[in-house]
Amino acid sequence: KGDCLEIFGDIVYDNFNKDIQIQVRDICIIQDWMKRFDEASDKRIELHLHTNMSEMDGVSTIEAYIQQAYDWGHEAIAITDHNSVQAYPKAQKAVEALNKKNPNRNFKMIYGLEMNMVEAEYSIVQNPKGQNLHDTTYVVLDLETTGLSSHFDMIIEFAAIKVQAGMIVDRIQMFVNPKRKLSSFIIEKTHIKQSDVDAAQEIHEVIDTWLNFIGDGVVLAHNAKFDIGFLNAALMRLSKPALTNTVIDTLDLSKALLKDKKYYRLGVIAKHFKIPYDDSGAHRADYDTEVLLQVYQKMLVHDVCFGLKTVDQLNQLDQSLAFQKNMKNHVNLLAKNQIGLKAIFELVTIAHTERLTNSSANRAENDGMSEPRITRADIMRLRKDVLLGSSCFNGELFELAANRSDDELIEAIKFYDYVEIQPLENYRPLVENGSVPDMDRLKAILTRLIQASIKLQKPVIASGDAHYLNPMGKKFRDVYIQAKGVGAGRHPLYIYNEVRRKSSIAPDQHFRTTDEMLEAFAYLGSDLAYRLVVLNPRF
Numbered sequence: 001k002g003d004c005l006e007i008f009g010d011i012v013y014d015n016f017n018k019d020i021q022i023q024v025r026d027i028c029i030i031q032d033w034m035k036r037f038d039e040a041s042d043k044r045i046e047l048h049l050h051t052n053m054s055e056m057d058g059v060s061t062i063e064a065y066i067q068q069a070y071d072w073g074h075e076a077i078a079i080t081d082h083n084s085v086q087a088y089p090k091a092q093k094a095v096e097a098l099n100k101k102n103p104n105r106n107f108k109m110i111y112g113l114e115m116n117m118v119e120a121e122y123s124i125v126q127n128p129k130g131q132n133l134h135d136t137t138y139v140v141l142d143l144e145t146t147g148l149s150s151h152f153d154m155i156i157e158f159a160a161i162k163v164q165a166g167m168i169v170d171r172i173q174m175f176v177n178p179k180r181k182l183s184s185f186i187i188e189k190t191h192i193k194q195s196d197v198d199a200a201q202e203i204h205e206v207i208d209t210w211l212n213f214i215g216d217g218v219v220l221a222h223n224a225k226f227d228i229g230f231l232n233a234a235l236m237r238l239s240k241p242a243l244t245n246t247v248i249d250t251l252d253l254s255k256a257l258l259k260d261k262k263y264y265r266l267g268v269i270a271k272h273f274k275i276p277y278d279d280s281g282a283h284r285a286d287y288d289t290e291v292l293l294q295v296y297q298k299m300l301v302h303d304v305c306f307g308l309k310t311v312d313q314l315n316q317l318d319q320s321l322a323f324q325k326n327m328k329n330h331v332n333l334l335a336k337n338q339i340g341l342k343a344i345f346e347l348v349t350i351a352h353t354e355r356l357t358n359s360s361a362n363r364a365e366n367d368g369m370s371e372p373r374i375t376r377a378d379i380m381r382l383r384k385d386v387l388l389g390s391s392c393f394n395g396e397l398f399e400l401a402a403n404r405s406d407d408e409l410i411e412a413i414k415f416y417d418y419v420e421i422q423p424l425e426n427y428r429p430l431v432e433n434g435s436v437p438d439m440d441r442l443k444a445i446l447t448r449l450i451q452a453s454i455k456l457q458k459p460v461i462a463s464g465d466a467h468y469l470n471p472m473g474k475k476f477r478d479v480y481i482q483a484k485g486v487g488a489g490r491h492p493l494y495i496y497n498e499v500r501r502k503s504s505i506a507p508d509q510h511f512r513t514t515d516e517m518l519e520a521f522a523y524l525g526s527d528l529a530y531r532l533v534v535l536n537p538r539f
Contacts, residue, residue: 340385
């Protein structure tokens, strides 16, 4: 067991076994030509790793990972399977055997997992001030931008409608010159031409006009975090105070009212209320504000809202399905001790019982797939003996660093015990599918996250997010990505694969040596790379 063999023979079809076999002529025991070594004097520690217990995602066994880390001279290794603790007994047995065999070494097993964290409540009304729900001044607004990031991108169109006592009293629509070229994607999506913005005024020339139009009205927007985030980012750049208006997010309001929907895009909600919605005119700020106003007026006469009197009362709508409807973020949990291990077991139990997203009423919505989730409140209650990590690009910190303000990013970092940064290769699918424009933007996002974390004195660690032991394992994971899972579900990367007509754009996520990790982070400089790869994982 464990020997590497070189076999010589003829490949023949065996009629008896009905299979292709080798008629062996010679067998030689040779040195394992695929064996890798970690020759660094100071070794890294892997804190993010998936075994074959991460369903249809991880390839290698925990025993193989442990043996490799042990042979490389690593001090420890963590296990962070998706919503699963099934590999723990095998991990414990393998580590105990190694430490018994060599009592001079005390190899440490770190028990953890990666979970889907969600908010337990909707964010329907922000800054509520007791306004009359049916008789107040509303400002329905929408923006078009050069991209999704309020930090890196700019506003190119502003449109708003002012409504008083249910009557439209004013409108505004303006293009804005972002002083940059529009991408072909944005031009195609919004139908805004480069000439439209080139002939427009710059943001500092129009912002006061927008503020005067908004006044102290209740702002209405679909996915309000996006629109208000861009407005506040623009105000911050111009050294102006952020908006303090009451804001109603019709995205979350629609989730509370229309519980049987799978998607909550404006077009979907409009069609539910039998409001005409032309997809060719969508993603233009003036068109979307017109539709949104009609949608909101239908919402106000919905059976659930009909008896409400103030804007504040919208936050009292039924939020029992919020954990199913809200967007999930990955979070990593590592047990500090036995009490932390018990807390992880309790969280796994909650996720697989109380927080499953495919209850019988919701099975069709999830295509038969059971997805365990956990709320932030659940984690807060049991976090005392557990370390919380920010996880991969599906975690909230990466999204905030990519798209939101410094204040929002810093506030979110405070929740975590440590922040994870992974090799650029791990984020490559985001560039290939257009979520991140290019590798330079990706480096800027990660640098921004690192700097914000250091400012708060949070440990920043380099993790590999390994899904298989050696580079050759990628071939097996590519098979998983293209295969149908339980309930005919697909791997998240399969979507990109189908669009791109490639065998797989999954990144190479093998268990990396220390030198491989240092090389992956060389763009940060040798000192910072060494700190993230070698020093900080020992915090």
